[in-house]
Amino acid sequence: MLGIVRAKGTLLFDENGKEYIDGIASWYTCMYGHCNECILNRVSVQMKQLDQVVFSGFTHEPAVRLSEELIKILPGNQQKLFFSDNGSTATEVGVKMALQYHFNQGEKRNVMLALEDGFHGDTFGAMSVSGLSVYNGPFEEHFIQVERIPAPTKNNIGSILKYLGTRLEQKNIAGFIYEPLVQGAAAMKMHDAEALNKVLKLLQDNDVVTIADEVMTGFGKTGNYFASDYVDTKPDVICLSKALTAGLIPMAITSCTQKIYDAFYSDELKKGLFHGHTYTANPLACTAALAGLELLRSEEMQHNIERIIESHRQFDLQIKDHPKVGGTRQCGIIYALDLNLKMERYGNLRDRLFRHFMDNGIFLRPLGNTIYVLPPYIITDEQLQKVYGAIKSALEIV
Amino acid sequence: MLGIVRAKGTLLFDENGKEYIDGIASWYTCMYGHCNECILNRVSVQMKQLDQVVFSGFTHEPAVRLSEELIKILPGNQQKLFFSDNGSTATEVGVKMALQYHFNQGEKRNVMLALEDGFHGDTFGAMSVSGLSVYNGPFEEHFIQVERIPAPTKNNIGSILKYLGTRLEQKNIAGFIYEPLVQGAAAMKMHDAEALNKVLKLLQDNDVVTIADEVMTGFGKTGNYFASDYVDTKPDVICLSKALTAGLIPMAITSCTQKIYDAFYSDELKKGLFHGHTYTANPLACTAALAGLELLRSEEMQHNIERIIESHRQFDLQIKDHPKVGGTRQCGIIYALDLNLKMERYGNLRDRLFRHFMDNGIFLRPLGNTIYVLPPYIITDEQLQKVYGAIKSALEIV
Numbered sequence: 001m002l003g004i005v006r007a008k009g010t011l012l013f014d015e016n017g018k019e020y021i022d023g024i025a026s027w028y029t030c031m032y033g034h035c036n037e038c039i040l041n042r043v044s045v046q047m048k049q050l051d052q053v054v055f056s057g058f059t060h061e062p063a064v065r066l067s068e069e070l071i072k073i074l075p076g077n078q079q080k081l082f083f084s085d086n087g088s089t090a091t092e093v094g095v096k097m098a099l100q101y102h103f104n105q106g107e108k109r110n111v112m113l114a115l116e117d118g119f120h121g122d123t124f125g126a127m128s129v130s131g132l133s134v135y136n137g138p139f140e141e142h143f144i145q146v147e148r149i150p151a152p153t154k155n156n157i158g159s160i161l162k163y164l165g166t167r168l169e170q171k172n173i174a175g176f177i178y179e180p181l182v183q184g185a186a187a188m189k190m191h192d193a194e195a196l197n198k199v200l201k202l203l204q205d206n207d208v209v210t211i212a213d214e215v216m217t218g219f220g221k222t223g224n225y226f227a228s229d230y231v232d233t234k235p236d237v238i239c240l241s242k243a244l245t246a247g248l249i250p251m252a253i254t255s256c257t258q259k260i261y262d263a264f265y266s267d268e269l270k271k272g273l274f275h276g277h278t279y280t281a282n283p284l285a286c287t288a289a290l291a292g293l294e295l296l297r298s299e300e301m302q303h304n305i306e307r308i309i310e311s312h313r314q315f316d317l318q319i320k321d322h323p324k325v326g327g328t329r330q331c332g333i334i335y336a337l338d339l340n341l342k343m344e345r346y347g348n349l350r351d352r353l354f355r356h357f358m359d360n361g362i363f364l365r366p367l368g369n370t371i372y373v374l375p376p377y378i379i380t381d382e383q384l385q386k387v388y389g390a391i392k393s394a395l396e397i398v
Numbered sequence: 399m400l401g402i403v404r405a406k407g408t409l410l411f412d413e414n415g416k417e418y419i420d421g422i423a424s425w426y427t428c429m430y431g432h433c434n435e436c437i438l439n440r441v442s443v444q445m446k447q448l449d450q451v452v453f454s455g456f457t458h459e460p461a462v463r464l465s466e467e468l469i470k471i472l473p474g475n476q477q478k479l480f481f482s483d484n485g486s487t488a489t490e491v492g493v494k495m496a497l498q499y500h501f502n503q504g505e506k507r508n509v510m511l512a513l514e515d516g517f518h519g520d521t522f523g524a525m526s527v528s529g530l531s532v533y534n535g536p537f538e539e540h541f542i543q544v545e546r547i548p549a550p551t552k553n554n555i556g557s558i559l560k561y562l563g564t565r566l567e568q569k570n571i572a573g574f575i576y577e578p579l580v581q582g583a584a585a586m587k588m589h590d591a592e593a594l595n596k597v598l599k600l601l602q603d604n605d606v607v608t609i610a611d612e613v614m615t616g617f618g619k620t621g622n623y624f625a626s627d628y629v630d631t632k633p634d635v636i637c638l639s640k641a642l643t644a645g646l647i648p649m650a651i652t653s654c655t656q657k658i659y660d661a662f663y664s665d666e667l668k669k670g671l672f673h674g675h676t677y678t679a680n681p682l683a684c685t686a687a688l689a690g691l692e693l694l695r696s697e698e699m700q701h702n703i704e705r706i707i708e709s710h711r712q713f714d715l716q717i718k719d720h721p722k723v724g725g726t727r728q729c730g731i732i733y734a735l736d737l738n739l740k741m742e743r744y745g746n747l748r749d750r751l752f753r754h755f756m757d758n759g760i761f762l763r764p765l766g767n768t769i770y771v772l773p774p775y776i777i778t779d780e781q782l783q784k785v786y787g788a789i790k791s792a793l794e795i796v
Contacts, residue, residue, distance in 0.1 A: 001457040007448050026452050027676045035449050044442055050405050051433050052645045054424050054763075057752075059399040085483045085648045086675045092521045096537065103536035110539060122673040123490045124523030124542065137668060138501035139494065141508060144522065144540040242676055247450045249647050250483045250677035270535060275520040277484045278425045278640055279648035354455075365452075 007034035030247030062286035087215035088121025090239035090252035098175025098209035109174035119185030152195035180227035184216035187370035188336035200233035223332035246292030251285035336372035405432035428645030460684035485613035486519025488637035488650035496573025496607035507572035517583030550593035578625035582614035585768035586734035598631035621730035644690030649683035
C-alpha cells in the first residue's frame with residue numbers, strides 16, 4: 001500500500017515525494033482537478049453556515065440550487081431527483097423505482113433486465129444486476145431475478161430485438177438497467193448508440209422502466225454532458241454519482257421522469273418510495289456538486305474536453321496498428337486499448353503493467369489486457385503526451 | 399418543506415430566522431454540535447492537502463490515523479476495519495462477511511437471523527434484515543432469507559434460548575444482526591444486556607457470526623463508547639456510521655475480529671471480500687471522524703454525557719407517572735416516552751405533535767406514540783429544560 005500525501009490539479013504525490021499524473025481522475029471523480037480552489041472555497045463557506053441537517057421535512061439552499069442547475073443539463077424528460085450517497089445506492093433506488101412502479105399499479109413484474117458484463121455496485125440489489133459475476137459466488141442465491149442481453153451492436157441488434165419481442169410477451173420484466181455506450185468495469189467496453197436506441201424504444205413501448213447508470217459516464221466524459229444525450233430514446237431513470245461532486249465528497253442522485261414520479265405520488269403511505277440515508281443531500285456535497293456543475297458548463301472546461309478528445313484521436317492514429325495492440329476504442333475523453341494477448345483481470349502481467357506506469361509517474365489501472373485513460377479535464381497537453389509515452393513504452397515490456 | 403439556512407452548536411435556524419434546538423442531533427450525527435470549529439478547521443486543512451484518492455493500492459494518513467484511534471476505543475476483539483459510505487452499506491458489508499465467512503470454509507449457511515422490529519437500512523441486503531416491514535412490500539420476494547427472534551428480555555430469554563437451541567441444529571444460520579440495547583427506528587425500543595449476552599454466547603458457540611449494528615448507538619450515546627461495552631460477549635462484527643464523522647460527511651466502517659478477517663485472507667482471489675465504493679475512506683470524512691473521536695474522548699465531552707444522563711433521570715422522575723404517559727425508558731443520553739394512547743407511525747396526531755415542538759422551537763421527530771430525545775452532547779442545561787418543557791406541554795394537547 002502506497003501512501004499518498006498530497007494532490008493538486010492532475011497530480012498525486014506519494015510519501016517519498018514522487019509525483020504521478022492521475023490518469024483515471026481517481027476513479028472518474030476529480031474531473032476539474034484535485035483540490036480545486038473554486039470548489040474548496042465554496043465548500044469552506046458552506047461548512048461554516050450549515051454542515052448537515054435532516055433532509056426529511058427540511059430542505060436547504062444547496063440542495064434546491066443543485067436540483068435546479070442539474071435539471072437544466074439532464075435530458076429534457078428528467079423532472080425529479082432522489083438523493084442518496086453513492087453509485088450503489090443510486091442503483092438500488094433505480095431498481096426500487098422500477099419494481100415499485102409496477103407494484104403501485106397492481107401489476108406483478110419481478111424480473112430485471114440488464115446487460116451482460118454490466119457493473120452497478122456492491123450492495124445486494126446492485127450486485128444482483130451486475131453481470132461481472134466473478135466476485136458474487138457467496139451471494140448469488142440471494143439475488144433479485146435478473147436476465148441479461150448482450151450489449152447492443154450493429155451486428156447483434158437484430159437478434160436482440162427478436163429475442164426481446166418474444167420475451168416481453170410474458171409481461172414480467174419490470175426494468176432494464178444499462179451503462180449507456182461505455183461499460184466501465186467491463187474494461188471500457190463500448191457499444192452502439194443507434195442499436196441501444198432500438199432496445200430502449202422497444203422496452204419503453206412495453207412499459208419497461210429504463211434505467212441509465214451514468215455513474216461513470218456522466219458529466220462530460222463522453223463529450224456530451226451525459227451518454228444518454230447521444231441516444232434518441234431518453235431513459236426513464238438516470239443514476240448519477242462520482243464526478244457529480246467533483247471528487248470531494250460522496251453523494252449520488254437518481255433522477256426520473258414525471259411519469260415515474262407520479263406512480264409514487266399518493267395519499268397512501270405505502271405507495272411512497274422509502275429510501276433515505278442519514279446524510280442524504282448533505283449540504284457540503286451539494287455545494288461541491290454545484291461548483292462542479294459551474295465548472296463543467298464553463299467555456300474553458302468544454303474546450304478542455306474537446307482538446308482531450310482530439311488528442312486521444314491523434315494518439316490512436318499512432319498506436320492502433322501496433323502489432324501488440326489488439327484493438328482500440330474511444331468515447332469522448334475515455335480511451336481504451338486492448339493488448340493483443342490473453343491476461344488475467346488481476347494477474348501477474350497486469351501487475352507488471354501497473355508497476356511500469358507507476359514507475360513512469362502515471363497512475364493508470366489496467367483491467368486484464370485493457371489499458372484505459374480517463375484523465376481530469378484540466379490535464380495539460382504535455383501531461384497527456386507523458387501518459388501516451390508510458391503506454392507506448394508499456395507495449396515493449398509485455 | 400421548511401428551509402434551514404444555518405446551524406450552530408445545538409441550534410438550527412430556518413429561512414424566517416426562527417431557531418430550533420436540534421433535539422435529535424440531526425439523526426444522531428452532530429453530537430459535538432453543528433459547525434464545530436475544531437472539526438471544520440481540521441477538515442479545511444485536509445481539503446487543501448488531499449481531497450480524494452482511490453483507496454485501492456493506495457492509502458493515506460487520515461485513514462491510517464483514524465483506524466489506529468478507532469481501534470483504541472472499540473471493544474478489544476475488533477481488529478480490522480472495512481470502510482464504506484453509510485449505515486446501509488456498513489450493514490451490507492456485515493451481512494456479506496457473515497455469508498462469505500462460511501462460504502469460504504466450504505460450509506453452506508444461507509439464513510440470516512435478526513431481531514423483530516430491527517432496522518438496518520434501505521438497500522436490498524439491509525432491507526432484508528430489517529424487520530420494520532411496512533415499507534418493503536414491493537421488494538420482499540427479492541430478499542435474503544431471514545428469520546427473526548424477539549428482542550431479548552428477562553422474561554422471554556428462556557424461550558428464545560430454547561428455540562435457538564433446536565433451531566441451531568440445522569447449522570444453516572450464517573449470521574445474526576442486531577441493534578444492541580436500543581432499536582432506533584422501532585422508536586427507541588430497549589432490551590436487556592444480560593439477556594442479549596446469553597443469545598450472543600449461544601450463537602457464537604454455534605459459529606454464527608454476530609453483527610452489532612451500532613450505527614445509531616455508537617460513539618457515546620449509551621453512556622459508554624459503544625452499546626456493546628455493556629455486554630460481556632463481544633460481537634464478531636460492528637457496523638458504524640452517523641456520529642462516526644461528527645455530522646459532517648457521510649462515511650461508515652464495518653469492523654471485525656481477526657478470526658473473521660482470517661477467513662477472507664487467501665491467495666485465492668475469490669475468497670476476498672469484494673466491496674468498494676468510489677469515495678471509500680474519503681480523506682475529508684476520515685479527518686472529520688478523527689477530530690470527532692478526539693472530542694468524544696475529551697474530559698469535557700465525557701462530562702457532558704454524564705450531565706445529560708443525570709438530567710434525563712431527573713426529568714423522568716417528574717414525568718413518568720403522568721396519566722398521559724404510558725411508559726418511559728432511558729439508555730445513556732437516549733430518553734424515550736410512550737404516550738398512553740394508540741397512534742399511527744406517521745398519522746395526523748403525530749404530525750400535530752411534531753408541529754407543537756417546532757412551534758416551541760424544538761426539533762424532535764416523534765415516532766407513532768413515542769417522543770424521544772437524543773441531543774447533541776453540548777446541549778446546555780437551559781436548552782435541556784426547554785426541551786423537557788415542550789414535552790410536558792405536548793402532554794396537554796394529546
